[in-house]
Amino acid sequence: MEFIDNVTPLLITYNEIENIERTLAPLGWAHRIVVVDSGSTDGTLDILKKDSRIEVYYRPFDSFAEQCNFGLSKITSEWVLSLDADYELSEPLVAELQTLWPSDAHGGFRARFTYRIYGRSLRGSLYPPRVVLYRVSRGHYENEGHGHRVRISGEVSDLRAPIYHDDRKPLTRWLGSQLKYAQREAVHLIESPSDRLTMVEKIRRMGWPAPILVFFYVLIAKGAILDGIAGWFYAFQRLFAEVLLALELLDRRLSRAPAKKAGAG
Template structure:
């Protein structure tokens, strides 16, 4: 059996009407798509219902790891393709999936991302590569800060073609999400041992340097300055995200100090 016939895409959704049709269009090759939805009311469920092969499971959101682990239990193939609802597989990646012939010891494959702002690809971003295609047996997600991380043993290699990250939900939705992300990330940074944190996270833990450093890094090192309005938009997004995290860290530190009496 070709590997692509033994892959089940797994999507996590919540009010993704601006993205879901583009994501599903690049998964037309899949015999079955498992979706874990946490209460969409914007038309996402209607789009999913009319898409062949889609199987929707409903679960109240508690964490990304919880949603993903719940979804893995519904996957019956040996391999799963872990997708966010704002991912679009490139045509080159679909072709690469068709040609994949993993060895017995191959546990998974890692993909890089091209970040897009309203369909405009950026030269670079802070979005890291992640293991998106892997064997289901032994796979487990754990929460880490505002995100989640896949835990599994075995060899993971890089795919050549990219995935497009193109979230077109309204800016107000992004802002609301960032407030929650900042709270979870601050809790993680403050509770983790300093030795376990990366250099970047230790700078973020300090609070004040990170926003401007990230802004300049995105503009200059990642080339956003050359991407026109879309690049500036992304740079300001990352600046604001770091400002919210710095404020959350400062707020928690101040709340934990004794106040002046009298």
């Protein structure tokens, strides 16, 4: 048995009609695919039902970490490939998985991402590498800020080939998601002790500098200005996301601070 035969893809879905077919297309090698869905109504489930390899489990959404941990409980293979529904394995990555042979010390593998805007690849992005492939027995998810993180027991190595991140859901959906993310991230930044925050998180917690810094960092350092309209779109997305977070932080501080009387001082 090859290594890839002992890997089960795990997907977390909710109304992913714009993405799901592209995510499933490179998974032809998988014998079984586990999907945790939180109540899709847009046709996502109809697409999933067409593939006999796919097992769909319904779970009301409470957090990404709990959705993923629930999904892990349904995996029977030794290894899991944990994917968001807007990920797409590149051909080189599939080829790499077919020749991969981990040592006993390996707990998982980390993948880097090529960020795409409607199929147009960007030179760079703020999207960090993630552990996506790991032994089921050595992984557990925890909530962190607006997202989640998997904790791995054992050695973690880097995969050479990338995964494409290409979310084509409507912009209105993205805007709504960013507001929820900003609310969760604000709680994380405010309640976390300073010594547990990275330098970037400390700057974001200040509020006002982050939107300006992120906008120009994406344009210049990450090369978005050279990516045409897709690059500008991404830069404005990141600017908007940071503005929302800054507003959320300022709103929480203002609402807790005692109001000054007119003429005081």
